Each structure stands twice: as C-alpha cells, then as structure tokens.
Amino acid sequence: MHESFPTCRTQSFGLMTSTIPASLSSLLASGGGASQEEAWAAFLAAHSRLLLFVARSFGGDHDAVMDRYVALIEHLSRDDYRRLRAFADDGRSEFSTWLVVVAQRICLDHRRARYGRLRSTDDHARNEHATRRQLADLVGVPADLVPLEDRGDLPADEALAARETRSALDAALATLPARDRLLIELRFTDDVPLAEIAGILGYPTRFHAYRRLNQALATLRSALAARGVVSPG
Amino acid sequence: MSQETSHLSSEALAAFLSRRVGAPEAAAIEAHLAGCPSCRAELTAAHRTGARRERPKRVATRMAAAAAVLAVVAIGLRSPRADPTSAGPVFRGPESGGVVSTVAPSAGARVARDELRFAWAGAGPDYLYRVLVLDSAGAELWRAESSDTVVTPGADLRLVPEVAYTWYVDALGPSGDSASSGPISFGVR
Ligand SMILES: [Zn+2]
Numbered sequence: 315m316h317e318s319f320p321t322c323r324t325q326s327f328g329l330m331t332s333t334i335p336a337s338l339s340s341l342l343a344s345g346g347g348a349s350q351e352e353a354w355a356a357f358l359a360a361h362s363r364l365l366l367f368v369a370r371s372f373g374g375d376h377d378a379v380m381d382r383y384v385a386l387i388e389h390l391s392r393d394d395y396r397r398l399r400a401f402a403d404d405g406r407s408e409f410s411t412w413l414v415v416v417a418q419r420i421c422l423d424h425r426r427a428r429y430g431r432l433r434s435t436d437d438h439a440r441n442e443h444a445t446r447r448q449l450a451d452l453v454g455v456p457a458d459l460v461p462l463e464d465r466g467d468l469p470a471d472e473a474l475a476a477r478e479t480r481s482a483l484d485a486a487l488a489t490l491p492a493r494d495r496l497l498i499e500l501r502f503t504d505d506v507p508l509a510e511i512a513g514i515l516g517y518p519t520r521f522h523a524y525r526r527l528n529q530a531l532a533t534l535r536s537a538l539a540a541r542g543v544v545s546p547g
Numbered sequence: 548m549s550q551e552t553s554h555l556s557s558e559a560l561a562a563f564l565s566r567r568v569g570a571p572e573a574a575a576i577e578a579h580l581a582g583c584p585s586c587r588a589e590l591t592a593a594h595r596t597g598a599r600r601e602r603p604k605r606v607a608t609r610m611a612a613a614a615a616v617l618a619v620v621a622i623g624l625r626s627p628r629a630d631p632t633s634a635g636p637v638f639r640g641p642e643s644g645g646v647v648s649t650v651a652p653s654a655g656a657r658v659a660r661d662e663l664r665f666a667w668a669g670a671g672p673d674y675l676y677r678v679l680v681l682d683s684a685g686a687e688l689w690r691a692e693s694s695d696t697v698v699t700p701g702a703d704l705r706l707v708p709e710v711a712y713t714w715y716v717d718a719l720g721p722s723g724d725s726a727s728s729g730p731i732s733f734g735v736r
Binding site: 367371400401404406407408410411412414416419422449452484491492493495496498501503504506510511513514516 | 557559561562564565566567568573574575577578579580582583584586588590591592593594595596597598599667
C-alpha cells in the first residue's frame with residue numbers, strides 16, 4: 315500500500331509573523347450590527363469546511379457532528395469573538411493550524427461536558443505498557459526484566475527487578491534532550507508512525523526521524539549500560 | 548503529575564506545529580509535550596487533521612452544505628431580529644461553490660398549505676436532492692430525499708399559519724460534489 319509522506323517542512327524557528335486571513339480581519343474590524351453579521355457569515359463560509367472536518371473527527375452520527383459544529387461556532391463568536399481576537403493578538407501560527415487546535419479543544423471540552431471522560435485510563439495504561447516494553451526490548455533490557463507494570467502475581471524479587479528496570483529506564487530517558495524524549499514518547503508511548511512523527515516534528519522525511527530515533531535509542535542504551543542495567547555494546 | 552498543571556496554550560501548540568517558535572520556547576514546549584500525554588494527543592490529532600484535510604473525503608463534501616445552512620441558522624439565533632435569509636451573502640456549499648436555484652416557494656412567500664410544493668432547478672444528471680424544513684429556531688421539522696426536482700410534502704409536515712419557516716435543498720452529485728440553495732424563508736396562509 316502506498317504510504318503518503320507528510321508535508322515536508324524544515325525546522326526553521328524563524329520568528330515570522332503570520333498573515334491574518336481577510337475573512338478574519340474584516341470580521342474583527344467590523345463595528346457590529348449588520349456589517350458584523352455579514353462579516354461573520356463570510357468568515358463561516360470561508361472556514362466552515364475546516365470546522366466541520368474537526369467536528370467530524372470526533373465521530374458520531376450526523377446529529378452529533380452538527381451539535382459539535384454549532385458548539386464550535388457559538389464558542390468562536392462568544393464575547394465579541396474573543397477567541398478569534400486572541401489569534402490576531404498572538405499572530406504567530408498559520409491560521410488554519412491555529413483554528414484546528416482551537417476547534418479540537420472546544421470539541422474536547424464539549425464532549426467532556428456532555429459525557430465526561432471517555433477514554434479508559436486502564437486502556438491507556440495497558441497500551442503504554444505494551445509500547446514501553448517494546449522500547450525496553452529495543453534498548454536491550456533483558457527479557458526477564460521486561461514486565462514494566464506492577465503485577466501482583468510476580469514473585470517479590472522479580473517485581474523489585476522490574477521496578478528497578480523501569481526507574482533506570484526513566485532516569486536514562488531524563489538525560490535525553492526534550493526533543494528526543496518527545497520523539498521517543500510519540501513513537502513508544504503513543505505509537506505514532508514515523509511518517510507522522512516526521513511531519514509533527516518537522517523532519518524532512520520519515521527516514522530522518524528514523525535516524526534520529528536510532529541515535530536517541532543508542533544514547534539511551536549507553537546510559538542504561540552505564541547503570542549496569544544492560545550489557546555494553 | 549497533577550491533573551491541574553497548566554497545559555500548553557492553543558497558541559503555543561499551533562505555533563509549534565507551524566514552526567513559528569524560537570529555539571528556547573521550542574525546547575520548553577518539547578519538554579512539556581514529552582511529559583504530557585494529553586497535549587501530545589492534541590498535537591498529533593491537529594497534525595493528522597491538517598494532513599487529512601489535504602485529501603478530503605467525499606462525505607465531508609456532502610455535509611458541508613448542511614453546515615453552511617446551520618451556520619446561517621446560528622447567526623439568526625445569535626441575534627433574534629435577524630432574518631436568516633438576510634444574513635448576508637447567499638450561502639454556498641463552501642467546498643463546491645455550487646448553488647441550487649430554487650423556484651418555489653420563493654423567499655418570503657406565503658402559500659396555501661395544500662398548494663405547498665418545494666421546487667428547484669436540477670443541478671445536473673444523476674443528482675440526489677434533500678429538502679429540509681426548519682422552524683424559526685433552526686430545528687428540523689421535516690425532510691425528504693428525492694431524485695426529482697419537485698417534492699410535495701405530505702400531512703407529516705405540519706405548519707402553523709403566519710409563522711416563519713425556513714427551507715433549503717442540498718444537491719449531491721454523482722461524483723460526491725454538493726451544492727445548496729441556502730435557506731429560504733416562507734410561511735403558509
Ligand atoms: Zn499538557
């Protein structure tokens with residue numbers, strides 16, 4: 315199957331000012347009344363597709379999506395478009411990226427307000443353990459030390475060894491630069507594919523991300539070797 | 548970590564994804580992200596949304612017209628005196644730009660209930676149409692789907708005389724493109 319690469323953007327860290335889209339600047343400049351309503355309608359005409367896309371990404375049937383969509387436009391227009399004015403004041407991001415992040419947060423809050431927290435912490439913890447185990451494998455932690463979760467059925471000495479391995483791994487992770495830790499968390503805790511990680515962190519291709527990940531794992535391995543958890547080499 | 552530690556602002560997350568943060572701030576953001584599953588989840592989801600939006604699915608197209616109409620209805624709700632049909636530009640499916648020309652009832656028309664027919668100009672061969680009638684609060688009262696360009700509502704559409712309603716028709720093309728009439732206010736005698 316063909317796997318598409320994310321858009322390649324090199325990490326520039328340039329402090330550029332973003333352009334405020336015309337639909338937003340006319341909305342914020344409109345004084346109120348009919349002209350403001352017209353500007354708001356034009357803003358929605360320009361961005362409703364993106365808002366709808368975010369609303370849809372939270373799943374559910376047509377009514378659930380529309381419910382979320384209405385919450386989005388209500389929230390964005392609240393207090394004289396306070397949320398949109400915040401973009402204009404900050405002005406760093408691409409507007410569409412900013413709008414996606416903001417819309418996601420509104421949808422998350424909306425869902426929490428309605429249904430409470432949906433994701434089971436148990437499921438999340440189980441996944442996290444599975445992928446942590448994979449990380450341990452990769453840095454060469456011996457298989458008998460791998461159970462990283464606290465399991466009641468383990469003999470006391472094995473449970474102790476597992477806890478020690480885990481804290482050694484966490485300590486070794488803490489010595490890495492934040493960017494490498496983020497890379498590792500995305501890969502081994504969140505199970506995000508490398509092609510996506512490359513897009514998120516701005517590596518030109520997934521191979522660049524792969525190379526960086528391997529370097530970080532090598533560093534982790536030597537940190538663990540220095541602590542005597544794994545054998546060097 | 549405490550549940551109430553402050554998370555990254557939307558502005559910071561978006562600036563990070565847009566690569567518009569300076570190196571010291573980037574390091575701080577990365578450090579937070581490395582230790583915060585919930586901000587990481589937002590970051591990944593926002594990136595995915597951005598990437599997927601570049602190759603949209605058809606179903607998104609189909610709903611866009613409905614969203615535009617809802618937007619108009621919501622504008623009407625925000626300001627009670629506003630008539631949704633006069634809320635500015637004619638609404639189009641934001642994606643396709645297609646507009647369905649309606650014939651009857653025309654905007655502001657008041658017709659006898661037993662003569663009520665919804666009619667529009669065909670958007671092309673093999674199009675499907677969906678007609679919706681909303682009350683003044685934007686709630687859906689009735690809908691019908693048809694491949695024809697005229698629909699006669701049955702007794703299941705109950706309308707109160709001298710009350711303002713809104714109707715619109717969405718067209719869905721054979722290749723997934725869509726168009727909408729935009730909302731039209733009408734009433735019955
Ligand atoms: Zn956070």
